[in-house]
Amino acid sequence: MHKTIGQINERIREGSARVVTAEEMPGIVAELGEEGALKEVDVVTTGTFGAMCSSGAFLNFGHAEPPIRMERIWLNNVEAYGGLAAVDTFIGATQQSDTLQAEYGGAHVIEDLVAGKSVELRASSRGTDCYPRRTITTDLLLENLNQAIMCNPRNAYQRYNAATNTTDRVLHTYMGALLPGSGNVTFSGAGLLNPISNDPKLRLIGSGVPIFLCGAPGMVIGEGTQHSPAGGFGTLMVTGDMKQMSQEYLRAATMTGYGVTLYVGLGIPLPVLDLDVVRATAVRDEDITVDILDYGVPSRSRPTVRKATYAELRSGSVEINGEEVRTSSLSSFRRARKVAGELKTWVEQGKMQLALPTRPIDPARQARPMHQTAKGPRVLDIMDRGVITIGETEEIRTAAKKLLKGETNHLPVVNEEGVLVGIVTTFDVSKAVANPGKAHLVKDIMKTKVVTAAPDESVDIAIQKLEQNNISALPVVDTENHVIALLTAMNLGKLLGGRWLK
Secondary structure: OOOOOHHHHHHHHHHHOOOEEOOOHHHHHHHHHHHHHHHOOOOEOOOOEEEEEOOOOEEEEOOOOOOOOOOOEEOOOOOOOOOOOOEEEEOOOEEEEEEOEEEHHHHHHHHHHHOOEEEEEEEOOOOOOOOOOOOOEEEEOHHOOEEEEEEEEEEOOOOOOOOOOOOOOOEEEOOOOEEEEEOEEEEEEEHHHHHHHHOOOOOOOOOOOOOEEEOOEEEEEEEOOOEEHOOEEEEEEEEHHHHHHHHHHHEEEEEEEHHHHHEEEEEOEEEEOHHHHHHHHHHHHHEEEEEEEEOOOOOOOEEEEEEEEEEHHOEEEEEEEEEEEEEEEEOHHHHHHHHHHHHHHHHHHOOOOOOOOOOOOOOOOOOOOOOOOOOOEEEEHHOOOOOOOOOOEEEEEHHHHHHHHHHOEEEEEEEEOEEEEEEHHHHHHHHHHHHOOOOEEEHHOOOOOOOOOOOOHHHHHHHHHHHHHHEEEEEEEEOEEEEEEEEHHHHHHHHHHOOOOO
């Protein structure tokens, strides 16, 4: 049996189409079988509601009197792009306020407009013969704009990797706060409700396909940026009219320590044309596997701690190294379910008919990393190899002499095997000298928790370690924890002073 898109749309117009959500479809297939489900179901609706950083909107303000060609533009003190002719702009969701920083950003401007709130437009220009005005400030409502078109370069992620943190400190990431020692696991995505999870070969989803976007009718433009379905990470570029959107399906948020993002509700209706569609839309959370990555490794290629299904992640805990670790979702399954349900109502009531892609999306594409013509500086490029160390059983006065003689403020402490076991600074020695009798040996005053660097490590990572730990030097160690060099703020000063800036 095979159905055409025309037959399904005719049933929608007649009000006789059977529409179900992607959450309902697995149960229907289990009850009726694949052939029975094909006969019974015409449309499966999907939905997702999660943080979509790669979102934004094109806005047209209309011409002022006298006219101005806006070159610098701010909306509620959030800078928007000024390179789109005279009175057009694009505001990105993650752009932060000049005054409130991460507390308010482009996502909040978009939500405020959709919520009916007034937004201050401030713009400047150098002035031209045809656009003589140089500055303008005015308050605008969404209804005052000629166009307000949401255009999101990367939405509707097929799935997300989950995140944990094996380091000994809290990490603040776009995956939320990650507790030390793998204290929690965070994940995102709606699993069996996700649109591309129900059409992994992208037969039904492509350019021109109608969608639900933040409560308004929208459309798929094409593949999203970083589209990588070959690895299970397809994305979509989508658009919709902000003037028809609802705040219920669009929310601004700030991720602590990361920045601003926009939560987007998106759903796609899928026509049930044949058995292949039935099988794809019968996907369950148990069928969708993701990697739990260690975000404690500051690299594009983070190591996988283990694999887990959405069913496991949504259960509230997963096992890592024999221990139960709590899981939590950064997206809202309840709201994704509401998106799929609202879209179901639209189709049942004939408010949205279906279409097949006017241009297909490549289901085999693999996203590539950035092509870099030059590597950034590494620790080994600027570290001080003439490092002076001291034994843990040596006297404090010996440390004082070495600090004076070596023109350094830091002494890595090593044991008899030459392995790093601590560090002492000029301040530690001065404090010991000021309180005689309480300590005699280096091991009595050294700090045993030492933050180190590896020679192949990026200098950017080393700088981050210094800032986060409020220290001014890092012992550089090899794979066996032997000290081979020292990286200091002075080394970094030389670097930032222009040695690597060309």
